Amino acid sequence: MKRLLSIIGCFFTICVMAQVKSPSEFLGYQVGTKVTPYWKVLDYYAYIAKEFPNQVKIESYGSSIEGRPLQVFYVSSAKHISKLEEIRNNNLKLAKALEGEGSSNIPAIIWMSNNVHGNETSSIEASMLTLFELLNPKNQETKRWLENTLVIIDPCLNPDGTERYNNWHNGVVGAQYNPELYAREHREPWPGGRLNHYYFDMNRDWAWQTQQESRLRAVIYNKWLPHIHVDFHEQGINAPYYFPPAAEPLHEVITPWQREFQTTIGRHNAKYFDSKGWLYFTKERFDLFYPSYGDTYPIYSGAIGMTFEKAGNGSAGLGVYTDNKDTLTLVDRAIQHHASGINIVEVVSQHADKVVAEFKKFGEDAIAGKLSSYHSYVIKYDAAREGSLRALLKLLDKNQIKYYAGTGSVKGMDYFSKKEANYTLSEKDVVIPGSQAKAALIRVLFEPDAKLTDSVTYDITAWAMPYVYGLPAIASMAKPAKLQPYSLENLENPAAAGFGYAIKWDGFSAAQLTAALLKRKISLKSSDYAFKLGKEDFPRGSLLIMKNGNKQADAERIIKEEADKLQVRLYPIQSGIVEGGRDLGSSDVKTVKTPKVLMMAGEGIRATNVGEIWHYFDEMLKYPITLINPSDFSRVKWSDIDVFIMPNGNYSFLKDTNQSKEFASWLRAGGKVVALESVVGQLASQEWSKLKAVKTDTSAKNKPNPLKKYADRERGALENYTAGAIYKVTFDDSHPLMYGIKDYFTLKTDANLYQYFQNSEGWNVGYITEGSKVSGFVGHNLNKKLKNGLVFGTQQIGQGTVVYLTDNVLFRNFWESGKLLMANAVFLVGE
Numbered sequence: 001m002k003r004l005l006s007i008i009g010c011f012f013t014i015c016v017m018a019q020v021k022s023p024s025e026f027l028g029y030q031v032g033t034k035v036t037p038y039w040k041v042l043d044y045y046a047y048i049a050k051e052f053p054n055q056v057k058i059e060s061y062g063s064s065i066e067g068r069p070l071q072v073f074y075v076s077s078a079k080h081i082s083k084l085e086e087i088r089n090n091n092l093k094l095a096k097a098l099e100g101e102g103s104s105n106i107p108a109i110i111w112m113s114n115n116v117h118g119n120e121t122s123s124i125e126a127s128m129l130t131l132f133e134l135l136n137p138k139n140q141e142t143k144r145w146l147e148n149t150l151v152i153i154d155p156c157l158n159p160d161g162t163e164r165y166n167n168w169h170n171g172v173v174g175a176q177y178n179p180e181l182y183a184r185e186h187r188e189p190w191p192g193g194r195l196n197h198y199y200f201d202m203n204r205d206w207a208w209q210t211q212q213e214s215r216l217r218a219v220i221y222n223k224w225l226p227h228i229h230v231d232f233h234e235q236g237i238n239a240p241y242y243f244p245p246a247a248e249p250l251h252e253v254i255t256p257w258q259r260e261f262q263t264t265i266g267r268h269n270a271k272y273f274d275s276k277g278w279l280y281f282t283k284e285r286f287d288l289f290y291p292s293y294g295d296t297y298p299i300y301s302g303a304i305g306m307t308f309e310k311a312g313n314g315s316a317g318l319g320v321y322t323d324n325k326d327t328l329t330l331v332d333r334a335i336q337h338h339a340s341g342i343n344i345v346e347v348v349s350q351h352a353d354k355v356v357a358e359f360k361k362f363g364e365d366a367i368a369g370k371l372s373s374y375h376s377y378v379i380k381y382d383a384a385r386e387g388s389l390r391a392l393l394k395l396l397d398k399n400q401i402k403y404y405a406g407t408g409s410v411k412g413m414d415y416f417s418k419k420e421a422n423y424t425l426s427e428k429d430v431v432i433p434g435s436q437a438k439a440a441l442i443r444v445l446f447e448p449d450a451k452l453t454d455s456v457t458y459d460i461t462a463w464a465m466p467y468v469y470g471l472p473a474i475a476s477m478a479k480p481a482k483l484q485p486y487s488l489e490n491l492e493n494p495a496a497a498g499f500g501y502a503i504k505w506d507g508f509s510a511a512q513l514t515a516a517l518l519k520r521k522i523s524l525k526s527s528d529y530a531f532k533l534g535k536e537d538f539p540r541g542s543l544l545i546m547k548n549g550n551k552q553a554d555a556e557r558i559i560k561e562e563a564d565k566l567q568v569r570l571y572p573i574q575s576g577i578v579e580g581g582r583d584l585g586s587s588d589v590k591t592v593k594t595p596k597v598l599m600m601a602g603e604g605i606r607a608t609n610v611g612e613i614w615h616y617f618d619e620m621l622k623y624p625i626t627l628i629n630p631s632d633f634s635r636v637k638w639s640d641i642d643v644f645i646m647p648n649g650n651y652s653f654l655k656d657t658n659q660s661k662e663f664a665s666w667l668r669a670g671g672k673v674v675a676l677e678s679v680v681g682q683l684a685s686q687e688w689s690k691l692k693a694v695k696t697d698t699s700a701k702n703k704p705n706p707l708k709k710y711a712d713r714e715r716g717a718l719e720n721y722t723a724g725a726i727y728k729v730t731f732d733d734s735h736p737l738m739y740g741i742k743d744y745f746t747l748k749t750d751a752n753l754y755q756y757f758q759n760s761e762g763w764n765v766g767y768i769t770e771g772s773k774v775s776g777f778v779g780h781n782l783n784k785k786l787k788n789g790l791v792f793g794t795q796q797i798g799q800g801t802v803v804y805l806t807d808n809v810l811f812r813n814f815w816e817s818g819k820l821l822m823a824n825a826v827f828l829v830g831e
């Protein structure tokens with residue numbers, strides 16, 4: 001460590017003599033005095049890899065959505081680099097992810113992740129310094145550390161966001177940076193570089209992997225399962241440095257060793273920071289609970305997962321005045337992250353044998369069932385929910401979670417009734433044993449209600465998969481008799497159609513098929529009544545594709561092709577007469593329109609919520625959506641627009657007399673609005689809306705205690721708060737908004753709840769009643785309020801419809817059951 005900072009500072013002196021160029025020599029400026037473009041960073045990495053072919057290996061793992069390369073760099077001694085594959089295989093055996101006895105004679109594996117948030121610039125800059133220092137021929141210490149460590153560096157997890165920030169910043173900064181916080185170089189424009197192409201926060205996406213970058217990274221990450229994972233970040237410009245140990249709540253599955261070694265690393269780093277007089281804090285703010293962070297996901301996969309945070313982010317630029325009249329510079333930010341990186345390698349090297357031994361123990365405990373609270377999780381097969389089940393199996397595959405078919409009976413907690421249940425397994429039920437390599441992750445993803453040691457958390461507190469997917473399940477204490485490989489057969493549809501085809505409306509894949517066929521000009525009808533064809537029951541919303549309505553020559557081929565691709569079953573129709581329902585010529589069978597969908601995306605609208613809808617249409621539904629700037633309201637040809645989706649945000653046109661009038665007349669003429677979260681409240685205040693918020697109970701017994709203690713202020717604020725808890729929604733299954741949905745659980749992240757519509761003001765489609773909460777933390781006072789109110793409703797305005805969705809049904813795009821609900825809102829409601 002002693003030499004570390006002298007190397008950084010020696011750019012203009014002795015280093016020019018050295019053979020291998022430091023980052024500053026290579027770039028031609030001191031690291032941190034400019035924001036380095038991503039391609040230049042990769043150039044430096046490639047240069048170092050070329051200079052040290054025996055000690056550095058590059059692996060590409062794909063590209064970002066916008067096509068930028070994703071790469072990791074393996075750095076170690078020549079001995080280890082020559083045996084990478086052997087080390088990897090051995091390690092997976094230690095983790096029990098591969099069969100066989102693994103040898104513990106491997107280096108400790110440290111994975112460093114940088115720039116998952118693209119505008120947190122210092123970590124990618126610092127990573128070049130760390131790379132150089134690990135290999136610097138003059139540094140005997142790092143050379144020694146690499147004898148028992150393997151360092152894997154991902155220079156940039158989010159190149160699209162990084163380049164969005166970099167291009168903008170470098171375009172507005174002058175020859176000298178301006179440290180005034182109000183200067184434009186500190187005022188990043190919408191949507192900011194933190195997020196990826198689809199405005200996703202990829203530090204919330206590790207487990208769900210909805211984004212291409214996360215998906216590709218999970219593949220290579222799970223191929224390695226490192227022992228240590230460091231995720232470098234930046235926080236507000238006035239904050240001291242943060243490093244582990246993390247704050248409560250820590251999920252109880254986190255092992256004593258994982259807690260202890262976080263502290264060991266923290267103490268080691270603290271010693272160095274003390275010697276430099278750098279301020280820092282630990283054990284506050286950054287908790288370890290929600291499973292999709294860059295610290296928790298690695299922890300639940302056996303690593304010591306950690307977040308390191310330096311002051312900075314999109315408002316910091318190259319240098320900025322802080323509240324205490326200091327100047328925070330990128331140079332200093334990079335130096336401190338670099339120091340942490342080097343300190344981590346040092347301390348891990350000092351404990352390398354123990355780190356490997358404890359990782360091995362994690363694997364052994366995992367397969368022995370010691371990390372599980374239930375023996376297994378059983379997902380009950382229901383033909384009407386097969387699409388959701390297939391989606392869940394995909395998630396399990398992505399996370400290397402093994403599942404089986406079983407026989408015999410199980411006993412445990414039923415997720416939907418929350419009661420003890422005995423259950424006899426059938427052939428297509430899915431059994432996920434709690435005793436396997438990914439035991440900890442399985443427990444966190446599936447346990448019905450995770451125990452919170454402390455309720456001040458950074459994120460949602462509930463995500464149990466059966467609720468997210470709307471799949472009936474049992475958390476079982478008993479062991480199923482026999483486990484066998486599980487698979488759902490691949491569907492191959494018949495070629496000839498007869499009268500046409502019927503398609504059950506029972507999952508998001510039916511909606512995807514609708515989108516695909518509408519785009520290919522196939523005419524579809526949807527039935528408002530359930531019907532029967534032969535032995536098959538078709539629920540409300542089911543689709544009919546009639547031969548005489550689709551004259552194009554290749555219609556049958558198109559339909560079969562798309563249905564096979566999406567694994568949706570086509571049922572040939574033999575006759576127009578239907579048993580147990582209306583005939584196919586009935587007026588309750590309506591043509592599905594090809595709606596033109598619009599959304600505002602820009603200043604004032606929450607970027608992550610815009611991203612969820614954009615990504616949903618682009619990548620999931622694969623149906624066109626037009627995005628406009630909010631300032632372009634008057635440029636839109638509203639008469640062309642069928643559906644206007646309003647994600648969370650502030651809509652200034654609603655406050656403009658002329659524009660809100662134009663909007664209302666579009667609505668009356670047959671427009672459809674889908675309003676989400678806080679927008680519901682904004683629409684409720686429009687003169688045409690009949691929606692009213694639930695009143696807070698102000699009776700004496702519900703008044704807050706005025707004699708509260710100052711020291712309890714943080715905890716006191718929690719009484720009216722939820723970061724995100726799950727509620728069972730009671731709903732009207734005859735309303736098109738809920739077609740195809742059998743059980744719905746909503747993620748409540750705020751206090752918004754509305755009164756029921758009276759008389760014929762609107763439809764109370766989904767609501768929560770007393771005792772609807774099934775999982776997660778809700779503050780004491782808020783808990784009393786969240787009952788007997790509307791969460792989903794529709795209102796007819798002239799010929800038009802407003803769909804009110806008070807909760808985010810597409811939360812981070814992993815809330816599976818909301819995907820069909822959104823498709824219903826777009827295609828079926830109000831038609």
Ligand SMILES: [Zn+2]
Nearest residue numbers: 117120233234
């Ligand atoms: Zn961050």
